[in-house]
Amino acid sequence: MTPGPTQVPESSLLLLARQVSHHRTPEFRRTLAEVIDGLKYVFQTQNDVLILTSSGTGAMEAAVANLVPRGGKAIVLESGKFSERWSELCEAFGVQVVRHQVPWGQPFEARDVASLLRQHADAVAVFTTLQETSTGVGHDIEAIGRVVGPSGALLVVDGISGVGAMPCRTDDWQIDVLVVGGQKALMAPPGLAFLAVSPAAWRQIESIQRPVYYFDLLAYRQAIHKSDTPFTPAIPLIAALAENLRLIREEGLENVWARAELLSRATRAGVEALGLSVFPARPACGMTAVCAPEGIPCDALLKRLDSRFGVKLAGGQGPVKGKIFRIAHLGIIDELDVLSTLAAIELVLVEMGRDVTLGAGVGAASRVMAEAAATGPSV
Amino acid sequence: MTPGPTQVPESSLLLLARQVSHHRTPEFRRTLAEVIDGLKYVFQTQNDVLILTSSGTGAMEAAVANLVPRGGKAIVLESGKFSERWSELCEAFGVQVVRHQVPWGQPFEARDVASLLRQHADAVAVFTTLQETSTGVGHDIEAIGRVVGPSGALLVVDGISGVGAMPCRTDDWQIDVLVVGGQKALMAPPGLAFLAVSPAAWRQIESIQRPVYYFDLLAYRQAIHKSDTPFTPAIPLIAALAENLRLIREEGLENVWARAELLSRATRAGVEALGLSVFPARPACGMTAVCAPEGIPCDALLKRLDSRFGVKLAGGQGPVKGKIFRIAHLGIIDELDVLSTLAAIELVLVEMGRDVTLGAGVGAASRVMAEAAATGPSV
Numbered sequence: 001m002t003p004g005p006t007q008v009p010e011s012s013l014l015l016l017a018r019q020v021s022h023h024r025t026p027e028f029r030r031t032l033a034e035v036i037d038g039l040k041y042v043f044q045t046q047n048d049v050l051i052l053t054s055s056g057t058g059a060m061e062a063a064v065a066n067l068v069p070r071g072g073k074a075i076v077l078e079s080g081k082f083s084e085r086w087s088e089l090c091e092a093f094g095v096q097v098v099r100h101q102v103p104w105g106q107p108f109e110a111r112d113v114a115s116l117l118r119q120h121a122d123a124v125a126v127f128t129t130l131q132e133t134s135t136g137v138g139h140d141i142e143a144i145g146r147v148v149g150p151s152g153a154l155l156v157v158d159g160i161s162g163v164g165a166m167p168c169r170t171d172d173w174q175i176d177v178l179v180v181g182g183q184k185a186l187m188a189p190p191g192l193a194f195l196a197v198s199p200a201a202w203r204q205i206e207s208i209q210r211p212v213y214y215f216d217l218l219a220y221r222q223a224i225h226k227s228d229t230p231f232t233p234a235i236p237l238i239a240a241l242a243e244n245l246r247l248i249r250e251e252g253l254e255n256v257w258a259r260a261e262l263l264s265r266a267t268r269a270g271v272e273a274l275g276l277s278v279f280p281a282r283p284a285c286g287m288t289a290v291c292a293p294e295g296i297p298c299d300a301l302l303k304r305l306d307s308r309f310g311v312k313l314a315g316g317q318g319p320v321k322g323k324i325f326r327i328a329h330l331g332i333i334d335e336l337d338v339l340s341t342l343a344a345i346e347l348v349l350v351e352m353g354r355d356v357t358l359g360a361g362v363g364a365a366s367r368v369m370a371e372a373a374a375t376g377p378s379v
Numbered sequence: 380m381t382p383g384p385t386q387v388p389e390s391s392l393l394l395l396a397r398q399v400s401h402h403r404t405p406e407f408r409r410t411l412a413e414v415i416d417g418l419k420y421v422f423q424t425q426n427d428v429l430i431l432t433s434s435g436t437g438a439m440e441a442a443v444a445n446l447v448p449r450g451g452k453a454i455v456l457e458s459g460k461f462s463e464r465w466s467e468l469c470e471a472f473g474v475q476v477v478r479h480q481v482p483w484g485q486p487f488e489a490r491d492v493a494s495l496l497r498q499h500a501d502a503v504a505v506f507t508t509l510q511e512t513s514t515g516v517g518h519d520i521e522a523i524g525r526v527v528g529p530s531g532a533l534l535v536v537d538g539i540s541g542v543g544a545m546p547c548r549t550d551d552w553q554i555d556v557l558v559v560g561g562q563k564a565l566m567a568p569p570g571l572a573f574l575a576v577s578p579a580a581w582r583q584i585e586s587i588q589r590p591v592y593y594f595d596l597l598a599y600r601q602a603i604h605k606s607d608t609p610f611t612p613a614i615p616l617i618a619a620l621a622e623n624l625r626l627i628r629e630e631g632l633e634n635v636w637a638r639a640e641l642l643s644r645a646t647r648a649g650v651e652a653l654g655l656s657v658f659p660a661r662p663a664c665g666m667t668a669v670c671a672p673e674g675i676p677c678d679a680l681l682k683r684l685d686s687r688f689g690v691k692l693a694g695g696q697g698p699v700k701g702k703i704f705r706i707a708h709l710g711i712i713d714e715l716d717v718l719s720t721l722a723a724i725e726l727v728l729v730e731m732g733r734d735v736t737l738g739a740g741v742g743a744a745s746r747v748m749a750e751a752a753a754t755g756p757s758v
Contacts, residue, residue: 016395017396053570054433092595211472
């Protein structure tokens with residue numbers, strides 16, 4: 001139940017066990033073309049989609065190093081560990097960073113972004129995050145897109161853990177570069193990262209000198225137009241991803257989003273019924289970050305959940321280490337996974353001496369689910 | 380039978396089908412520590428070994444970007460497509476390149492390297508290649524190490540396709556940075572690359588400004604000392620690699636080298652008995668590059684081998700496209716794989732109108748194998 005790497009569907013695991021075939025074959029080119037099609041559907045884009053063999057951070061680096069020349073200016077919206085990574089990347093590549101920081105757990109306001117863009121009309125790009133995995137905030141990228149779009153700056157969004165779990169309409173929301181990871185809502189083993197690149201972003205990439213080779217996006221574009229990759233790709237991971245994208249298409253993207261939204265709503269109701277509070281002011285759908293109960297060491301709680309029930313949750317990082325824990329709703333996680341996680345939390349809290357009504361969290365979450373089943377389409 | 384991606388052993392394929400576990404767990408840390416141990420054995424080194432999630436090119440980039448500062452000078456020994464990649468990488472990162480070119484198919488001479496080092500005493504590093512996959516040349520890295528070692532320049536070796544198939548004694552040969560890929564002789568699916576970094580190389584890395592983030596080797600070193608990785612690693616590929624390294628240790632590294640050496644010797648005898656000639660002047664052990672028979676289009680030959688027998692060989696690249704084909708001896712390939720490949724070549728040559736004695740190639744290769752079995756340890 002950690003926010004990635006997520007569980008891989010059984011049908012994809014079986015594909016991973018197949019003998020590795022060569023990548024310069026018609027069979028692999030067909031798989032690659034199918035994966036690109038599926039990713040365009042999940043990203044809701046007609047832009048070029050590229051596949052890198054790297055972690056999500058590799059694709060973030062590719063975005064920075066290809067878009068902003070050394071000495072160029074970028075606005076980074078910081079609200080947690082992963083959005084801070086954009087600033088670290090910019091600094092590593094000699095980009096001048098304008099940092100806009102909001103406290104961990106808080107969302108960005110589009111009007112603040114608009115005012116930053118007026119102050120820094122020379123900014124090449126705005127770097128931001130869909131779902132900040134370190135805090136569980138879901139940022140309002142649609143609203144941010146509406147202010148960045150007309151400004152002439154490029155909008156770059158880290159959707160590594162959010163895309164596939166919550167709405168992200170790349171083209172409608174005017175996202176110029178979307179970065180996504182394979183091992184979150186797309187349910188592949190780690191090792192793949194993706195970028196969707198708009199025509200405006202390509203114009204910028206073509207016009208500047210870029211310190212890139214392995215992450216040279218022009219090489220990836222040239223190759224993918226021939227259903228190829230510039231370097232040997234992670235062949236079995238791509239085969240597994242093809243299967244996962246088939247599963248997502250079968251369920252329907254809007255249904256996948258609705259499922260994660262329901263699970264996150266039910267989880268929030270459940271933990272609140274146990275007297276715990278949700279950490280982020282604007283919760284994302286792919287995960288729920290919960291404030292650790294006062295008087296109980298967070299580490300001990302997570303350790304006991306694991307040793308007693310095999311339930312693995314993630315703790316906090318950086319300034320919220322020991323202060324929050326995080327429950328994922330990514331990929332194949334379903335209603336009963338959420339309910340059994342809440343049941344485990346209840347039992348462990350009681351066993352650790354906390355005054356909790358057993359069944360209160362599960363009941364509250366179940367009521368949300370029952371209501372959804374009664375009113376909405378089945379999930 | 381292509382020089383990578385190679386076949387993955389069955390016991391490793393089954394590990395790939397296991398559910399993905401989290402990487403920040405004691406179990407994964409144990410696997411990672413075991414893999415590092417195994418890689419040190421295969422690389423014959425006590426230096427730090429680092430694991431990247433990327434293709435081999437990513438690790439080549441890491442070597443260049445971490446070792447040579449912008450404006451610094453490097454000597455690149457070029458003899459084919461992959462050694463030329465060193466120069467392309469240097470140029471992408473603003474490194475001043477001194478190119479030493481030998482014709483495709485020819486080896487480097489250590490005395491030429493010595494004279495280059497005298498002319499360019501300010502060169503930070505010499506970039507070279509163990510097995511040039513595009514030509515099948517095996518370079519004499521031991522001799523090159525003897526001249527680079529005392530010069531003060533760092534020796535960087537692309538062992539992506541060679542290491543594990545032919546002797547490479549990293550420490551004895553004074554290799555400062557060795558780059559290796561997972562999907563060649565190490566028999567893992569593509570997606571992993573490795574570096575072995577000497578203390579002298581670390582001193583250089585620590586002393587310069589480096590335009591790196593995803594490939595920041597200091598971050599990888601800090602993490603691996605705690606059996607961790609700076610970014611989410613390709614967990615199942617590492618589990619499969621652990622199994623492959625156990626298999627290599629079981630067979631014994633010297634035996635693995637001897638097997639590839641025997642297979643390459645037998646293959647050379649086989650193709651020569653068919654009237655074909657071996658392309659490289661100093662053949663490597665991990666593969667054999669063969670000159671295409673005159674009068675028969677190489678592409679048609681390879682296509683027919685595939686369609687008639689399912690035998691996949693690699694053609695030539697760049698200036699030797701259509702002029703050579705390449706047979707691998709990497710990983711789990713054994714004597715009967717080589718003999719059946721030769722049998723397929725014989726049949727296809729006859730079917731394409733060539734005057735070839737059926738059985739001549741297989742016989743010649745078999746005689747090499749029989750002799751080895753009679754005189755040496757069984758392989």
